[in-house]
Amino acid sequence: MEKPLQFDVIASCSTTRARTRNTYHLGLRPGVELLKKAKGLHNFMGWKRALLTDSGGFQMVSLLHMAEINEQGVNFESPYDGTKSLLTPEKSIQIQNAIGADIIMQLDDVVPTTSKDNERMEEATYRTTRWLDRCLSAHERPNEQNIFPIVQGGLIEHLRKLSANLHLERKVNGYAIGGLSGGEAKEDFWKMVFLSTQMLPGDKPKYVMGVGFAVDLVICCALGADMFDCVFPTRTARFGCALTSSGQISLRHKKFRMDFGPIEKNCSCSTCKTYTRAYIHQIVTSEAVSCNLLSVHNLNYQMQLMKGIRESIKVNKFPEFVQQFMINMYPNKNYPQWCIDALQSLNKTLELKNLLRHKLKPIHFILESTMMYKQFWYPLLFMVMVLKNEIKV
Amino acid sequence: MEQALFSVVTDRHNGIPSTNGPRLGTLKHSNSQVDTPAFMFYTKCGSVPYISREVFEKILPDDQALFNFPLPTCLSFYQPLKEFNHGLNAFVGLEKYLSCCSITDCAVDNLQGYNKKDSVAVKTKSGNQLINYEKYMDIIEVFKPTMYVTLSISDINLDSSPSAIEKSVNITNRLFKSCLEQHHQSEILKQSCVIAPIQGGYNVQERIRSATFLSEYQNDVLGFLFDGFFTDGSIVEEIPSDLILPIVNKTMECLPYDKMKIIFGAWTPSLIIDFINSGVDIFDSSFPYITTERNSALIFDYSLKFKNEIIIMDIHHNKDEKTDSSNDYEICLTDTSNFEKFVPIKDSCTCLTCKKHTRSYIHHLLISNELLGSMLLTIHNLHYFNTFFKDIREVLKKK
Ligand SMILES: [Zn+2]
Ligand SMILES: [Zn+2]
Numbered sequence: 191m192e193k194p195l196q197f198d199v200i201a202s203c204s205t206t207r208a209r210t211r212n213t214y215h216l217g218l219r220p221g222v223e224l225l226k227k228a229k230g231l232h233n234f235m236g237w238k239r240a241l242l243t244d245s246g247g248f249q250m251v252s253l254l255h256m257a258e259i260n261e262q263g264v265n266f267e268s269p270y271d272g273t274k275s276l277l278t279p280e281k282s283i284q285i286q287n288a289i290g291a292d293i294i295m296q297l298d299d300v301v302p303t304t305s306k307d308n309e310r311m312e313e314a315t316y317r318t319t320r321w322l323d324r325c326l327s328a329h330e331r332p333n334e335q336n337i338f339p340i341v342q343g344g345l346i347e348h349l350r351k352l353s354a355n356l357h358l359e360r361k362v363n364g365y366a367i368g369g370l371s372g373g374e375a376k377e378d379f380w381k382m383v384f385l386s387t388q389m390l391p392g393d394k395p396k397y398v399m400g401v402g403f404a405v406d407l408v409i410c411c412a413l414g415a416d417m418f419d420c421v422f423p424t425r426t427a428r429f430g431c432a433l434t435s436s437g438q439i440s441l442r443h444k445k446f447r448m449d450f451g452p453i454e455k456n457c458s459c460s461t462c463k464t465y466t467r468a469y470i471h472q473i474v475t476s477e478a479v480s481c482n483l484l485s486v487h488n489l490n491y492q493m494q495l496m497k498g499i500r501e502s503i504k505v506n507k508f509p510e511f512v513q514q515f516m517i518n519m520y521p522n523k524n525y526p527q528w529c530i531d532a533l534q535s536l537n538k539t540l541e542l543k544n545l546l547r548h549k550l551k552p553i554h555f556i557l558e559s560t561m562m563y564k565q566f567w568y569p570l571l572f573m574v575m576v577l578k579n580e581i582k583v
Numbered sequence: 584m585e586q587a588l589f590s591v592v593t594d595r596h597n598g599i600p601s602t603n604g605p606r607l608g609t610l611k612h613s614n615s616q617v618d619t620p621a622f623m624f625y626t627k628c629g630s631v632p633y634i635s636r637e638v639f640e641k642i643l644p645d646d647q648a649l650f651n652f653p654l655p656t657c658l659s660f661y662q663p664l665k666e667f668n669h670g671l672n673a674f675v676g677l678e679k680y681l682s683c684c685s686i687t688d689c690a691v692d693n694l695q696g697y698n699k700k701d702s703v704a705v706k707t708k709s710g711n712q713l714i715n716y717e718k719y720m721d722i723i724e725v726f727k728p729t730m731y732v733t734l735s736i737s738d739i740n741l742d743s744s745p746s747a748i749e750k751s752v753n754i755t756n757r758l759f760k761s762c763l764e765q766h767h768q769s770e771i772l773k774q775s776c777v778i779a780p781i782q783g784g785y786n787v788q789e790r791i792r793s794a795t796f797l798s799e800y801q802n803d804v805l806g807f808l809f810d811g812f813f814t815d816g817s818i819v820e821e822i823p824s825d826l827i828l829p830i831v832n833k834t835m836e837c838l839p840y841d842k843m844k845i846i847f848g849a850w851t852p853s854l855i856i857d858f859i860n861s862g863v864d865i866f867d868s869s870f871p872y873i874t875t876e877r878n879s880a881l882i883f884d885y886s887l888k889f890k891n892e893i894i895i896m897d898i899h900h901n902k903d904e905k906t907d908s909s910n911d912y913e914i915c916l917t918d919t920s921n922f923e924k925f926v927p928i929k930d931s932c933t934c935l936t937c938k939k940h941t942r943s944y945i946h947h948l949l950i951s952n953e954l955l956g957s958m959l960l961t962i963h964n965l966h967y968f969n970t971f972f973k974d975i976r977e978v979l980k981k982k
Binding site: 482 | 627628629630631632633634635636637638659660662663666667674675676708922923925941943944947954957958
C-alpha cells in the first residue's frame with residue numbers, strides 16, 4: 191500500500207435519509223468555513239483516525255427531487271429556502287479538501303441503478319470519468335488525501351467495463367464501485383461487483399458502496415472487494431433490528447417479550463453482557479437509548495464478521511469460513527440462488543485462492559453518527575459521522 | 584440481604600437533634616452506600632434517558648448510585664418481570680445499584696383527576712391503568728426495589744381546591760396503611776423499605792395532618808417523600824420558593840429527625856440549597872434531564888459556604904454567557920452563538936464531553952437532530968449536577 195493510505199481504521203461520513211430537512215438547514219450554513227476554522231473534520235469531531243467523505247452527489251440526487259444534472263455539475267434547489275446551488279466536481283473536492291478526510295470520493299453522475307435509460311447511463315459513465323479528471327486537477331492536498339474514482343455503468347456489462355477501463359488510466363490509490371445496492375436484483379448486483387473487481391488492480395483497495403447485509407458482505411469479499419460502509423448496522427438499529435449470526439431479528443416482535451437471553455449468545459459487546467432481548471423489546475420503540483444499545487451490538491457484529499474474514503484469509507481458510515457462515519445463516523441450507531451462483535462462478539473462472547492471494551485485508555468502515563461516543567470508549571473501534579451536514583454548496 | 588438503612592452522620596446543631604437544618608447522612612444497603620445530600624437518577628423505562636449502563640459507568644466510575652423508577656414508565660415490565668423473577672434492577676441492567684419505585688413521573692406533565700376512589704390512574708404507553716393497593720403491592724413484589732413509595736393520590740398543584748387536597752391526604756393515608764399491612768405480610772418485601780408520601784398541597788394544616796399521621800409509623804418506614812406539589816413536572820422551576828419553603832419547613836418539624844427526607848422534581852439549584860437547609864436529604868435528577876431536553880448545558884458558577892448553620896450559595900454571573908435563551912444556570916447549545924465556539928461547554932468541567940468536544944460540535948449535532956448531541960449533553964449535565972452535590976457534601980463536612 192502506498193503511503194498516505196492507512197487502513198487500520200477508517201470512518202466515513204454520509205447522510206441519513208430520515209433527516210433531510212436538518213441536513214439542508216445546515217447545508218446552507220457556512221459549513222466549510224466552520225470546518226476550516228475548526229482545522230478540519232478530525233479536529234471538529236475529536237477523531238484521530240482515518241476518515242472518509244463522500245462527494246455529496248449521491249445525497250443531492252437521492253434526497254432532492256429537484257436535483258438536475260448537466261455537464262457543469264449537480265444543480266439543486268434548497269427545499270429549505272428555495273435558493274439554487276450548483277455542486278461542481280471542483281466544488282465537491284474543495285469542500286472535501288477543507289474537511290480533510292483521508293479518503294475522498296469523486297463527484298459522480300448518479301443515475302438510479304434500476305433506470306432503463308441506457309443512453310442516459312452511457313452519458314453518465316463517460317461524464318463520471320470527465321468529472322474524475324476535473325476532481326483530480328482540483329485536488330489541493332494529494333499528499334494527504336486520496337481521491338477514489340467511482341466505477342459506474344449501472345447494470346450494463348459493457349458500460350461497467352468501460353468505466354473501469356477509463357478509471358484505470360488515472361493515477362489513484364483505490365477505487366469505489368458505485369451505482370449498486372439501489373434496489374436491483376441480487377443476480378445483477380453480484381455480477382456487476384465481480385465484473386468490476388476483476389477489472390480493477392489487485393493491489394489497490396476496492397470499496398463497494400452501500401453494501402449492508404452480512405451475506406452481501408461475505409460474498410462481495412469472496413468476489414474481491416476490500417471495503418464496505420456501515421450505514422446498515424446503525425440504520426437498522428434505529429428500526430429496532432439486531433444482526434445475529436443466524437440473520438436479522440426485529441426486537442419489536444412480541445415473541446421477545448419473555449426472552450431473557452442476550453441478543454446473541456457469546457457476543458462480546460456491552461449490550462449483550464448487560465441487557466436481555468426482553469428489556470430491549472420493552473424500550474425499542476420509545477427510548478433513544480435502545481438505538482445505542484442496538485448500534486453497539488450491530489457494529490460489534492459487523493466488525494467481528496470482518497475480523498473473521500480477515501483471519502480466515504490469513505490462514506488460507508476463507509472458503510471454509512464462507513461455508514460455516516452460510517450454514518449459520520441458513521441452517522436449513524436453503525441458500526439464496528445468487529449466493530450459490532456467485533460462489534460457483536468463482537470456482538469456474540478463478541481459483542478462489544488465487545483471487546484471495548492478492549487481496550488486501552478487507553476493511554470495514556462506518557457511516558453515520560449515532561455511535562460516535564465509541565471513539566473515546568474504545569479508540570480502536572470504528573466510528574461514525576455525518577458529512578452532508580457540513581456541505582455547503 | 585438486609586434492608587436499606589439510613590442514618591444521619593452529622594448535623595450542625597452540636598448534638599441537639601433538629602429536623603430543620605442541613606445534614607450529612609448515609610444510605611446503606613449490603614455493600615452499597617450513598618452519601619446524602621444526594622440525588623436519585625431519574626429514569627424512563629428503566630434507563631437514564633440517552634444513557635446505557637456502559638456509558639453511565641463512565642459518568643460515575645466508582646460511585647454508588649440510586650435510581651428512581653417512576654411507575655408510569657415501567658409498568659409494562661410487570662408481566663415479563665413476573666416470569667423473569669430477578670427484579671427490576673437486574674432486568675434493566677442496573678443490578679448492584681440501589682433502586683426506588685415511585686408513583687409519578689416528576690419530569691413530565693401528569694394525569695389529573697383520573698383517579699377513582701382508592702385506585703390511582705397511571706398513564707402508560709398503552710393507556711391509563713387504574714391501580715389499587717393490592718395490585719400495586721403485587722407489582723412491588725415483582726419489581727423488588729430497594730425502596731418504594733406507597734401508593735398515593737398526588738395529582739395536586741397550586742390550583743387544587745381545598746377539598747381535593749383534603750381528599751388526597753385522606754386517601755393517601757388510607758392507602759399507606761393498606762400497603763404497609765401488605766408489606767408486613769410479604770416475605771419477598773422483607774428486603775425492601777417503605778417511603779411514606781406526605782400530601783397536603785400548599786395547605787400547611789393538611790401537610791401537618793398528613794405528616795403527623797405518617798410519623799406514627801416511623802418505625803416502619805425508611806423515609807418520607809414530600810409529594811403532591813405539582814402535576815406538571817416541566818414547570819417545577821417556576822414554583823416560587825416563598826410558596827413552597829414555609830410548607831416544607833413546617834412539615835419537617837412534624838417528622839422524625841433520623842428518617843430520610845425526599846423531594847422529587849426539577850427544582851432550581853438555589854431551591855435545592857434551600858431544601859437542604861430545611862433538612863431534605865434526597866432529590867432526583869429531573870433538573871439536569873429537563874435542562875438536556877431543552878438542549879441546554881449547566882454552566883453556573885457557584886461558591887458554597889457554611890454560615891449561621893446553613894449553606895449559602897453565591898452564584899457568579901458571567902456576562903459573556905448571557906444569551907436570550909439562557910437562564911442563570913445554563914446556556915442553550917442550539918443558540919447560534921455557539922456555531923463557531925471551539926471551546927468546551929465549561930472550561931473547568933472534567934466530564935467526558937468537556938474533555939473531548941466543543942460547543943460548536945455539540946451545536947452541530949443538536950441542530951442535525953443527532954442523538955449523540957443529547958447524549959453528550961446528558962453526560963455533562965449529570966456530571967455537573969453530581970459535582971454540585973459533592974460540593975454540597977464537602978461544605979457540610981468542613982466543621
Ligand atoms: Zn452483542
Ligand atoms: Zn462538562
